[in-house]
Amino acid sequence: MTRSIDLDKFHDAVKLEIADNFPTVSTVEDYDTDRKDLMAPAILIELVDMEADPDSDPGTEQLAVVSKWVARIIMSFRTENVKREIRKFAAALGVLVHQNRWSMQMGPAQVTYIGPDAFSPELDKYEVWAVEWDQQIDLGQSVWTGEGVTPDRVMIGYAPKIGPGQEGDYSELGGNS
Structure with missing residues (x-):
């Protein structure tokens, strides 16, 4: 069953995992951070946009989208050897992001860019x-509620010996018959 992604939990999961993996970072935040008094080093995450992805339709009446994210790594110019340090840091963050699912039910992260950020x-x-x-990710609730009977075994029949009255001709998939 595909579950809907809660965007608040998604943001929180990304922030928590980054903070846990980079304990020397002073600030790991998202949109509400005051950038004028920022404590560096910092990582600011942002969900940039979501593009519909009809080729990944989960068959649940949910909206499949490709979410696009950016994590900005910010270091003070006073950091010793800042040009080298920020590149090493960005590479390490890229490794953390690569194929990460943030302990949630979603597709793996696909890193698309590691490099200088546009001027701000x-x-x-x-x-x-x-x-x-x-x-x-899949947005919205699945029509599949998980209710009903879950089969405990799978039976196979071969035409033309299928249907009601032919149960004796069926074999259990993975069984010894």
Whole structure:
């Protein structure tokens, strides 16, 4: 059964795993962070957009989308050897993101970019690199509720000996008959 992705939990899971894996980072936040008084080093995550992905339709009447994410790594220019350090940090974050599912039921993360971030005036006193990734997720509730009888065995019949009255001609899949 495919479950709907809760976007709040998704954000929280990404932030928590990044914070757990990079304990020396002062700030791991998302949209509400005041960038003028930012404590660096910092990682700011953002869900950039969601693009419909009809080729990944889960058959549950949910909306399959490719979510596009960016994690901006921010270091002070005062950091010793900042140009090298930010590149090493970005590479390590890329490794963490690669194929990560954030302990949730979703497709694996596909890293699409690791490199310098576009200019942001509020971050001009920092060195900023970005790790970008795509992640396929399903939005909305599944029509499959999980109710009903779950079969405990699978039987196979071969035409023309199938249907009611032919049960004796069936074999159990994986069975010894």
